[in-house]
Amino acid sequence: LRRNAGEVEFHQAVEEVLESLGCVIAKHPDYMSRALIERLCEPERQIIFRVPWIDDKGRFRINRGFRVQFNSALGPYKGGLRFHPSVNVGIIKFLGFEQTFKNALTGLPIGGGKGGSDFNPRGRSDAEIMRFCQSFMTELYRHLGEYTDVPAGDIGCGAREIGYLFGQYKRLTNRYEAGVLTGKGLTYGGSRARTEATGYGATYFVDSMLRTKGTSFDGRRAVVSGSGNVAIYAIEKIHEFGGKVIACSDSSGFVVDDNGIDLDLLKETKLVRRERISAYAEAKGAGAVYSEKGSIWDVPCDVAIPSATQNELTGKDAKSLVDNGVIAVAEGANMPSTPDAIRLFHEAGILFGPAKAANAGGVATSALEMQQNASRDSWTFDETEARLAAIMRRIHDRCAETADEYGAPGNYALGANITGFVRVAEAMQALGVI
Numbered sequence: 496l497r498r499n500a501g502e503v504e505f506h507q508a509v510e511e512v513l514e515s516l517g518c519v520i521a522k523h524p525d526y527m528s529r530a531l532i533e534r535l536c537e538p539e540r541q542i543i544f545r546v547p548w549i550d551d552k553g554r555f556r557i558n559r560g561f562r563v564q565f566n567s568a569l570g571p572y573k574g575g576l577r578f579h580p581s582v583n584v585g586i587i588k589f590l591g592f593e594q595t596f597k598n599a600l601t602g603l604p605i606g607g608g609k610g611g612s613d614f615n616p617r618g619r620s621d622a623e624i625m626r627f628c629q630s631f632m633t634e635l636y637r638h639l640g641e642y643t644d645v646p647a648g649d650i651g652c653g654a655r656e657i658g659y660l661f662g663q664y665k666r667l668t669n670r671y672e673a674g675v676l677t678g679k680g681l682t683y684g685g686s687r688a689r690t691e692a693t694g695y696g697a698t699y700f701v702d703s704m705l706r707t708k709g710t711s712f713d714g715r716r717a718v719v720s721g722s723g724n725v726a727i728y729a730i731e732k733i734h735e736f737g738g739k740v741i742a743c744s745d746s747s748g749f750v751v752d753d754n755g756i757d758l759d760l761l762k763e764t765k766l767v768r769r770e771r772i773s774a775y776a777e778a779k780g781a782g783a784v785y786s787e788k789g790s791i792w793d794v795p796c797d798v799a800i801p802s803a804t805q806n807e808l809t810g811k812d813a814k815s816l817v818d819n820g821v822i823a824v825a826e827g828a829n830m831p832s833t834p835d836a837i838r839l840f841h842e843a844g845i846l847f848g849p850a851k852a853a854n855a856g857g858v859a860t861s862a863l864e865m866q867q868n869a870s871r872d873s874w875t876f877d878e879t880e881a882r883l884a885a886i887m888r889r890i891h892d893r894c895a896e897t898a899d900e901y902g903a904p905g906n907y908a909l910g911a912n913i914t915g916f917v918r919v920a921e922a923m924q925a926l927g928v929i
């Protein structure tokens with residue numbers, strides 16, 4: 496703790512994983528040898544750098560850039576870039592730590608990393624975003640490579656930003672190294688279904704959990720927080736599966752729409768006009784109620800998919816969901832539920848899909864993008880989505896089987912932590928103390 500003072504989110508993430516490992520260490524005491532746990536908690540490399548850029552008024556701006564290369568035992572570092580004013584080293588470390596186990600869980604050859612900046616893209620012009628991204632990459636490029644470190648997007652870093660980052664990487668290196676970034680546009684090496692992958696993947700994960708209880712999304716009411724990349728495509732897939740999403744949000748407030756969120760209008764509002772969720776409610780008119788008070792988790796629903804940010808769903812929110820009869824919760828965002836909330840979900844016996852498992856569809860499809868880049872191929876949407884669906888069903892089954900094996904049936908959080916840990920631990924032990 497002293498070594499990572501003040502890194503609250505990092506402590507929270509490490510504690511959550513280590514708490515699950517008692518039973519696996521009892522079975523494999525060799526995992527305690529060669530300081531494996533200490534090495535796992537220490538990033539291989541942390542890069543912190545200055546990002547200077549000039550705004551549209553000619554003012555000089557300085558942001559801080561981060562890349563935490565957490566663990567490369569299974570493959571090149573892989574994980575997104577987050578552009579949000581709340582970003583600091585503790586947040587990036589928690590995300591990189593989580594990413595290591597999530598990537599292991601996919602079964603694909605990717606290590607874990609994460610990065611970003613405290614840059615706030617909100618309200619910035621396109622030219623400002625481009626200048627910022629170019630400056631960010633001007634430092635970061637020397638640490639990247641398709642066999643070294645392959646970033647993707649995250650909060651505040653979507654297809655537009657990845658395009659500017661890739662353009663600058665190409666210019667600096669004089670190499671068309673498509674596999675160095677994922678989440679690229681389709682015209683320059685992107686994969687079909689990558690944009691949709693995290694939201695779709697979380698929905699496949701919930702569907703798999705519901706099947707274990709002999710039920711499905713059909714006719715069920717769902718609440719999805721956020722209205723960004725993950726949320727939008729979770730909503731799309733839930734509607735395709737016959738469910739109805741009745742509420743979503745942004746950091747200012749949430750909208751409840753009893754007739755079901757109008758996906759075309761939501762996409763137009765968020766992706767084309769880049770407006771707030773309040774603008775969706777205004778445009779929708781009758782039936783849509785916007786609120787800046789209270790919690791989205793007070794809206795009664797059968798399925799909840801928190802897809803905005805860390806610690807957005809507290810113990811109080813979890814109680815509200817449980818009291819209102821929720822049957823399944825899956826984390827679309829990274830660590831959106833506080834430890835209290837997770838405890839409550841487990842005590843109440845509801846289906847709970849932890850982030851590492853439920854939102855792994857994004858990074859899994861990024862790995863599929865790397866495969867297509869390496870073989871200079873481009874798969875159809877249906878083919879890529881079929882692979883995504885199969886990966887999500889496999890992740891679900893692995894978590895469930897591991898939970899059974901360790902005497903905690905239905906505890907997907909335990910199953911995910913142990914499955915991810917064992918794969919990374921085996922590789923780290925095989926590679927020696929490095």
Ligand code: NDP
Nearest residue numbers: 649650651693721722723724725745746803804828829857
């Ligand atoms: P986006 O930037 O596309 O969307 C984020 C959404 O969450 C926005 O609606 C945003 O609202 C809201 N939000 C952000 N911060 C806060 C906050 N402090 N309080 C309330 N709402 C907030 O990001 P993504 O959809 O890509 O990512 C969402 C989550 O999913 C993150 O935790 C991310 O790490 C995780 N994730 C994303 C993956 C991906 O492929 N994109 C893969 C795996 C995980 P506002 O516009 O007001 O800021």
